């Protein structure tokens with residue numbers, strides 16, 4: 001996306017600079033509050049790859065780099081955000097404050113696990129964040145895929161196949177348990 005900005009405006013001289021605004025075109029944007037959240041993001045990336053969904057990833061902290069969070073959200077062309085954060089996990093809410101696109105918050109475990117869960121679940125009225133369980137980057141990816149699938153039949157097919165695979169595993173596990181127990 002390009003925007004033309006009046007730079008110097010004199011009667012006979014009109015100069016413009018063209019400011020290039022890089023807009024990322026991935027379907028899903030993953031933002032982590034810290035590099036230490038990467039293991040949780042990896043769970044999400046693995047499933048997004050499986051579903052054939054393009055994504056981008058960045059580190060930006062709601063507290064340490066609030067301006068960067070705003071820039072990332074406003075320059076993202078993604079359909080869905082996955083925001084991953086621990087401790088006083090303000091990141092998902094901060095991301096949601098800059099967009100009306102859906103934001104999925106992933107609380108990250110630490111010494112006190114309820115802190116990040118409540119920070120994400122307890123958003124004030126009007127600025128909701130969809131919360132998944134502690135460290136559940138995988139569920140964040142599935143939920144993001146379900147949102148993308150609304151307009152993408154290929155992703156929908158892959159989600160159905162994923163469901164089927166899980167159901168088959170439950171049946172296989174059951175048969176294994178019955179066989180092991182010998183009844």
Ligand code: RP5
Nearest residue numbers: 033034036084085086087108
């Ligand atoms: C949060 O604080 C991050 O999302 C991370 O989960 C936690 C710890 O951050 P680091 O001290 O590892 O950078 O903002």
